[in-house]
Amino acid sequence: MKVVDTVVIGGGVLGCFVARNLMRWKISVVLLEEKNDVCMGVTKANTAIVYAGYDNQPGSLKAEMTVHGNEVFDTLCKDLEVPFLRRGSLMVGFGPQADKVMQKKFNHGIRNNVPGLRLISGKEACEMEPHLASGVTSALYAPTTGTVNPWQLGIAAYENAIQNGCDVWLKTKVIGIQKTEYGYAVETTKEFIECRAILNCAGLSADKIQELLFPPTVRLILDGSEFLVLDRHTATPEHIIFHESEEAGKGITAVPTVEGNLLLASSKRPMDGEYFSTSSKSMDRLRSIAADILPKVDLNQVIRSFGAVRPNPHWMVEKKGKLVPDGKSIGSFVIENPAPGFYSLIGIKTPGLTCADELGKYLADRTAEYLNALPNRGFNPKRQAIRAVRKMNFETRNSLVMRDPDYGDIVCQCEDISKAEILEAIRRGATSIAGVKYRVGVGMGQCQGSRCSQIISKLLEGARHELL
Ligand SMILES: Cc1cc2nc3c(=O)[nH]c(=O)nc-3n(C[C@H](O)[C@H](O)[C@H](O)COP(=O)(O)OP(=O)(O)OC[C@H]3O[C@@H](n4cnc5c(N)ncnc54)[C@H](O)[C@@H]3O)c2cc1C
Structure with a gap:
């Protein structure tokens, strides 16, 4: 059985930012994601807006996080090299x-x-x-x-978390949680993990995850x-x-x-x-x-x-001896803390993307306090994006192609994306055409991937063989 300080459940934009912010502390972390890649849930389909903060109730945590999150977004995106x-x-x-x-x-x-x-x-x-x-x-x-590209932002946080020592288990579904003397035992489709803290960022399943151990309070x-x-x-x-x-x-x-x-x-x-x-x-x-x-x-x-x-999160209320959702969507962020060391982000809708780093810091700081963790002075907030030939001037592009001809082999004609970029996306963890698209933007042009998907499949297949 693996033993760590903290388990983060869910690799959407929130789980990725929670994991990244945990790495600011001397805490061992495993991020668990049931799919074969991150940012494939709610994060993959939203309006991509970084909100200004006038929609939110004055004095609320949501308002505070949105306005502050917006203010520091330039620095965040500069550090993570995200447009x-x-x-x-x-x-x-x-x-x-x-x-x-x-x-x-x-x-x-x-x-x-x-x-x-x-x-x-x-x-x-x-x-x-x-x-x-x-x-x-x-x-x-x-x-x-x-505006920001939501999956690029999440993937950048994910890569930065890994760079700073976060362990990631993909294709690993959480199926049970038990209370132990040490803290919690998380049952997954791979093995049990023993941990002192759990940060539940399971998106559409966040209510169910909390209910693996606690009575229902919120339902999505x-x-x-x-x-x-x-x-x-x-x-x-x-x-x-x-x-x-x-x-x-x-x-x-x-x-x-x-x-x-x-x-x-x-x-x-x-x-x-x-x-x-x-x-x-x-x-x-x-x-x-x-x-x-x-x-x-x-x-x-x-x-x-x-x-x-x-x-949409709803409080559970008792009606005729049964617990049922109360029929009114909760307007504020629902951050549940049903037991020491257990936090859940349940039903974080708009502006969850704007506040991803703020929410990540909020949970990481509380977890660090709970675990009595020391700051990680070696934390590096900077992550390098994949070099994109379409953004280069002729000279830079030419000299890169001279060094590595794969940069001259344009696979996605619509978006001007080279074989070298696709190989780098695969090296960084893309295991599907969607994963490559989310990392480098293939298939986002007029033909929507009808011309390049086959070549990308072959490159993915080649990488799989290399790994075997
Ligand atoms: C229509 C729409 C538009 C939006 N527009 C904006 C916007 O413009 N600006 C903005 O700021 N916000 C916006 N948002 C909000 C924002 O998209 C969300 O707050 C954010 O994407 C939520 O991310 P998440 O990580 O919670 O969820 P997800 O991305 O769904 O991630 C949860 C992850 O948990 C994994 N998981 C679930 N169960 C398990 C399990 N048992 N074991 C392991 N892994 C598990 C899932 O596979 C998934 O990858 C919008 C939301 C919607 C729906």
């Missing part, structure tokens, strides 16, 4: 209901100390963002809102969202656009991503299909609202659609 763009956002309304919401959010933002927040007229909004339809009645401008009820991705050669808005509909919950969001694509996101819909699936009805609705709000965007340039799953 981050502060595009600024415009929340736009087309009527009196939306204007009221805008005013409320502005007031929250001021109380939350969101920098540079301005409530502006529809005319000014349309001047700032010529892609907007006329008829905007008011807008909330937040210059600090940004899922709903979905749907997305369209436009080709990056399409003209897009410069800002992130939040459309506040006159009908609550019917707005859409448009995000010009760090890759240059436009991401269109619907509000929530019932979880009626498979996880991450889409339906033609809601896709049509999304298209039709987008055409009204952003009439100059060419919606014929859609290259991909995908669905997302949102875990």
